[in-house]
Amino acid sequence: MQPKKKAILISLCVSIILMLAKFVAYFLTNANAILTDAAESIVNVLASAFAFYSIYLSTLPKDKNHPYGHGKVEFFSAFVEGVLIGIAGIIIILKSSYDLIYPNEIGQLYDGAIIIGATGLVNLIVGFYLINTGKKNNSITLEADGKHLLTDSISSGGLVIGIILIQLTQIYWLDGIISIALGLYIIFNGYKLTRKSVGGLMDESNIELVKDIVVILQENREESWIDVHNLRAQQYGADLHVDCHVTLPYYFDLNTVHHEISSIDKLINASGTHKTELFIHADPCLPACCNYCKMQNCGVRQEEFRAEIKWDMENVTKNQKHFSQ
Secondary structure, X not given: OOHHHHHHHHHHHHHHHHHHHHHHHHHHHOOHHHHHHHHHHHHHHHHHHHHHHHHHHXXXXXXXXXXXXXXXXHHHHHHHHHHHHHHHHHHHHHHHHHHHHOOOOOOOHHHHHHHHHHHHHHHHHHHHHHHHHHHHOOOHHHHHHHHHHHHHHHHHHHHHHHHHHHHHHOOXXXXXXXXXXXXXXXXXXXXXHHHHHHHHHOOOOOHHHHHHHXXXXXXXXXXXXXXXXXXXXXXXXOEEEEEEEEEEOOOOOHHHHHHHHHHHHHHHHHHOOOEEEEEEEEEEOXXXXXXXXXXXXXXXXOOOOOOOOOOOHHHHOOOOOXXXX
16 A cells, blocks of 8 residues: 555554544543543544545546646645634534533533643653655645644643643543644634645645755756746646756757756656656856856857856745846
């Protein structure tokens, strides 16, 4: 089984078991704060189930209807998970506000605290496992699910402290206050997850990936690569799609141009951490490029070489050749 599928399947099975454990804790205590944690576990199960399906889709090969592959479904999966988390947070706040006015009788809080603490510890372990597996396999779905479980473990830890505080002080209205605070925390994390996924769905350029590519090109640049501009990168699941313009000497024949572009392609894929598909447009050089062009024995040079223009995020991402000031 592929590492991504194995990881999300483990997450799904663990989420189901922990959800049942949290509802047991709620029925033991009748504590609204524990119910909020149990309700979020339903979201964990739904999100993990959808994530499993999205990872299955993302591993399918390109086809006629999906020429860029199916990787973008991972952004949609993260979006759905973020929305579900937000809805769970809103429901938790509404239920907790009602119980502040009409409180429930609660008991056996220490037993509930032990169960919730154990589920939080399991979520912490599984969360870190999913995040590490997601980073190794460039899966936003696994990272999103892992961060969700870490959020759940943090809220469970806060809940355990709150339960113990209620038991020690016998101030039972703290149950509703703690629940509302956890609901707000859950909504905030749902927003962050949704914001990131919307950026991916809208083809928002991955700035960190672009920076990595710029560094690779700068450190390995050939003298025939006069400049690189209009560089953009979008991530589709585990795959990265990059397009850019490369300025080459105008007298290069088509075979030479093809060789230079293939060299850039091999360089990015050998040095980067993502499987990358490049679309490179070759531009002919202009006389204004001569002062920063390092081509040796150029028979058409109109100006002496003065200085190299270092490639950085400022000039490589612009849609224009690099002309010195």
